[in-house]
Amino acid sequence: MATKRTYHDACGTAHGLDLIGERWALLVVRELLLGPKRYGQLRSDLPGIGTNVLAQRLSELEASGVLRKIQLPPPAGTTAYELTDWGYELEPVVRALTRWAVRSPDHDRTANLSATSFLLSLRTFFDPDRTRGGVRGRYELHMNGEVFRVVLQDGTLLVERGTLEQPDAVVTGAPTALARVIYGGHDPDEATAAGEIRVDGDHASFARLPSAFSFPPPLTPAAP
Structure with a gap:
């Protein structure tokens, strides 16, 4: 098993939690959904995680086949971590969980938010129906020392790392x-x-740009 604990349950949901259900595991996956990161980048983007815990989660996720170690090309030339093809298949899971969880009345929107988490939220809450009136644009976003491109066109959304030639706006x-x-x-x-x-x-x-996204309202707390 990839983790020390197991539910000993044949259900796919239980086995999925065996693989990514340990504390911080799915957030490590989240941080790699836009591409590889070095250990130090992961540590910075997950400020609440301990060094030993991060090392353990990386080891477990690598053993389970969710991610792998790679060597970045020059000039970086250092070890990094990237998701396997199977690991990238977790993006719909992350996005579905996000859409479900933000409806909680206890969701704290002021808490820490990494650049990757914000960019994935754009993919999650993008509403193509809201762009059919001609909302389009090319934006370069600079956050936490990283650069991302966001392109709205013909009812589609592109969100990825990298720069743009002649963006409509550069936002920092x-x-x-x-x-x-x-x-x-x-x-x-x-x-x-x-x-x-x-x-x-x-x-x-x-x-x-905000008109292209639909953020679900929180649930009304049940009466006691």
């Missing part, structure tokens, strides 16, 4: 600040004026 800010603008109704101009984000380029194009 913390993932939590960008999430407030995209999902929390925080006015982009107010966020810019407050120094929470920086927008270089077409401000109006970036201001239209």
